[in-house]
Amino acid sequence: MALVRNNSSNGREPILSPRSLTSPWGLTSPRPLTVQPTQEPVRPLANFPPSIWADRFISFSLDNNELEAYANALEGPKEAVRNLITDTTFDATAKLKLIYSVHRLGLSYLYPEEIDTELNEIFKKIDLQYYEHVDLYTISVQFQVFRHHGYKLSSDVFKKFKDNNTGTFTDDVTKDVKGMLSLYESAHLRLHGEDLLDEALAFTEAQLKRIVSTLEGDLARQVNQVLKRPFHTGMPMVEARLYFSTHEEDFSSHESVVKLAKVHFNYLQLQQKEELRMVSQWWKDMEFQTSVPYIRDRVPEIYLWILGLYFEPYYSRARIIATKITLFLVVLDDTYDAYATIDEIRSITDAINRWEISAIDQLPEYIKPFYRILLNEYDDLEKEYSKDGRAFSVHASKQAFQEIARGYLEEAEWLHNGYVATFPEYMKNGLITSAYNVISKSALVGMGAIADEEALAWYETHPKILKASELISRLQDDVMTFQFERKRGQSATGVDAYIKEYNVSEEVAILELMKMIENAWKDINEGCLKPTEVSVALLTPILNLARMIDVVYKFDDGFTFPGKTLKDYITLLFVTPPPSIENC
Numbered sequence: 001m002a003l004v005r006n007n008s009s010n011g012r013e014p015i016l017s018p019r020s021l022t023s024p025w026g027l028t029s030p031r032p033l034t035v036q037p038t039q040e041p042v043r044p045l046a047n048f049p050p051s052i053w054a055d056r057f058i059s060f061s062l063d064n065n066e067l068e069a070y071a072n073a074l075e076g077p078k079e080a081v082r083n084l085i086t087d088t089t090f091d092a093t094a095k096l097k098l099i100y101s102v103h104r105l106g107l108s109y110l111y112p113e114e115i116d117t118e119l120n121e122i123f124k125k126i127d128l129q130y131y132e133h134v135d136l137y138t139i140s141v142q143f144q145v146f147r148h149h150g151y152k153l154s155s156d157v158f159k160k161f162k163d164n165n166t167g168t169f170t171d172d173v174t175k176d177v178k179g180m181l182s183l184y185e186s187a188h189l190r191l192h193g194e195d196l197l198d199e200a201l202a203f204t205e206a207q208l209k210r211i212v213s214t215l216e217g218d219l220a221r222q223v224n225q226v227l228k229r230p231f232h233t234g235m236p237m238v239e240a241r242l243y244f245s246t247h248e249e250d251f252s253s254h255e256s257v258v259k260l261a262k263v264h265f266n267y268l269q270l271q272q273k274e275e276l277r278m279v280s281q282w283w284k285d286m287e288f289q290t291s292v293p294y295i296r297d298r299v300p301e302i303y304l305w306i307l308g309l310y311f312e313p314y315y316s317r318a319r320i321i322a323t324k325i326t327l328f329l330v331v332l333d334d335t336y337d338a339y340a341t342i343d344e345i346r347s348i349t350d351a352i353n354r355w356e357i358s359a360i361d362q363l364p365e366y367i368k369p370f371y372r373i374l375l376n377e378y379d380d381l382e383k384e385y386s387k388d389g390r391a392f393s394v395h396a397s398k399q400a401f402q403e404i405a406r407g408y409l410e411e412a413e414w415l416h417n418g419y420v421a422t423f424p425e426y427m428k429n430g431l432i433t434s435a436y437n438v439i440s441k442s443a444l445v446g447m448g449a450i451a452d453e454e455a456l457a458w459y460e461t462h463p464k465i466l467k468a469s470e471l472i473s474r475l476q477d478d479v480m481t482f483q484f485e486r487k488r489g490q491s492a493t494g495v496d497a498y499i500k501e502y503n504v505s506e507e508v509a510i511l512e513l514m515k516m517i518e519n520a521w522k523d524i525n526e527g528c529l530k531p532t533e534v535s536v537a538l539l540t541p542i543l544n545l546a547r548m549i550d551v552v553y554k555f556d557d558g559f560t561f562p563g564k565t566l567k568d569y570i571t572l573l574f575v576t577p578p579p580s581i582e583n584c
């Protein structure tokens with residue numbers, strides 16, 4: 001029986017034999033597949049670029065005394081900032097500005113109750129009339145700070161900036177760069193039906209682009225930064241570092257805030273470098289580079305992705321677990337998309353569904369080590385978490401992993417049969433292959449008591465906010481990866497399904513998918529407003545997953561080709577020294 005994928009009937013370019021496969025970046029297949037060309041199947045090799053980091057992060061050596069010293073150094077400024085947040089002599093404007101900065105610096109998780117009490121008090125007394133006499137920048141900061149923390153301040157606060165006669169924003173707005181910048185940030189918190197914010201987003205974006213080259217200093221840096229990526233769609237840790245270096249004027253009058261931010265950056269970097277060392281060492285020890293050399297070798301990138309979900313120090317173990325499981329997903333995805341034959345895919349999927357070590361015999365040799373490691377890791381997790389009654393979370397992650405394998409198989413069957421799914425059919429499977437169900441459930445495993453059975457039951461209802469995050473993942477990835485995937489013979493992307501379903505051009509299909517992504521962001525924003533269905537601690541990773549898709553795929557396929565955005569992020573967080581704490 002020929003172990004060859006049927007790629008001729010899908011109407012796309014046939015996959016070339018490995019011998020003639022030349023990658024877009026000029027490398028020929030590194031695999032020794034040409035040794036027995038008559039017996040070896042034709043594999044859909046992608047020749048993914050290698051890791052840009054090699055073993056760089058393995059050599060890190062944590063000095064526990066240093067980590068402890070930072071932990072101790074955090075205590076003083078932490079209490080000082082708590083006192084600022086609860087200080088009764090601040091007026092509302094000053095208090096909201098402070099809380100805004102604390103949040104943007106990635107510090108609000110230290111004061112959840114205090115911040116909520118303060119905001120609640122101020123929000124109760126808010127009178128929309130008050131905003132009639134307040135400038136655009138101040139209103140925008142207040143709008144954001146309330147929405148960041150789930151308080152639905154009405155977008156009507158911006159109404160006065162529109163000219164009733166022309167229906168557009170007033171000249172005063174156009175002259176106020178800081179105001180526009182802040183309105184642009186605010187607009188990303190928009191909800192369904194907030195047309196004013198839709199308009200504000202388009203207007204401020206156009207205006208800021210028009211004037212950016214005329215600006216200087218911090219303001220120029222701030223505008224360039226926000227145009228690249230606004231805070232709301234960015235990775236919180238990176239946004240905190242950027243905010244610290246370009247918005248000093250916002251918080252420099254509070255010495256304790258400056259000090260806390262600096263020590264916090266230093267503490268977190270040490271902890272995170274150690275976590276990255278651990279997963280890098282594990283990856284090396286598991287010898288994936290030898291057993292599955294055809295995959296995208298992306299340990300720092302996947303660790304970064306998970307760090308994007310949650311950066312709080314107490315989720316250290318949770319990050320390690322979620323990183324490992326996400327790395328398993330990379331192996332699985334690339335095996336299905338860029339190596340295995342359809343028969344092998346069926347057999348691997350079956351083994352993953354059976355989930356028993358005896359199933360290893362049915363697998364092709366190259367995937368056996370992966371299968372063994374997968375089962376071992378989950379076994380270890382089950383043992384570890386049975387002790388405190390949390391094995392349910394491990395089971396949920398495992399089931400989601402089995403489900404995604406079936407989803408990947410479905411895509412492979414479509415491809416094998418030369419079938420382009422209908423759009424609804426594609427989306428049903430696409431939400432599964434978005435990987436965000438597996439990742440978000442796996443993220444719960446190490447989160448501790450907060451991620452209890454009730455939390456999991458909520459996940460199992462497939463809530464709107466999770467669906468939205470999955471949709472953003474699936475479609476933003478498709479929009480940015482479909483050309484590369486199509487060239488290689490894959491046709492299971494949302495772009496192709498949309499074109500087929502609605503008989504539109506590729507450009508129109510992409511625009512429509514981008515609109516769906518925008519709408520999903522509004523679902524996410526709505527899902528984060530009070531009263532929330534579950535605690536903010538459980539919602540935030542879902543919001544952050546959507547943010548990470550924007551980070552990775554806004555400009556290109558940043559995961560397959562990680563030399564731009566992700567390289568910069570990894571360098572900033574794990575290589576560049578944080579702000580020095582000397583003299584503070």
Ligand SMILES: CC(C)=CCC/C(C)=C/CC/C(C)=C/COP(=O)(O)OP(=O)(O)O
Pocket residue numbers: 305326329330333337433434435436439473474477478481559
């Ligand atoms: C789908 C997606 C963006 C998932 C994000 C979560 C994540 C880190 C999953 C691991 C697998 C992965 C990197 C898929 C993206 O590449 P790809 O374009 O090859 O994925 P595809 O084969 O599903 O299109």
Ligand SMILES: [Mg+2]
Pocket residue numbers: 333334337
């Ligand atoms: Mg893939």
Ligand SMILES: [Mg+2]
Pocket residue numbers: 333336337408433
């Ligand atoms: Mg895939």
Ligand SMILES: [Mg+2]
Pocket residue numbers: 477478481482485
């Ligand atoms: Mg893709």
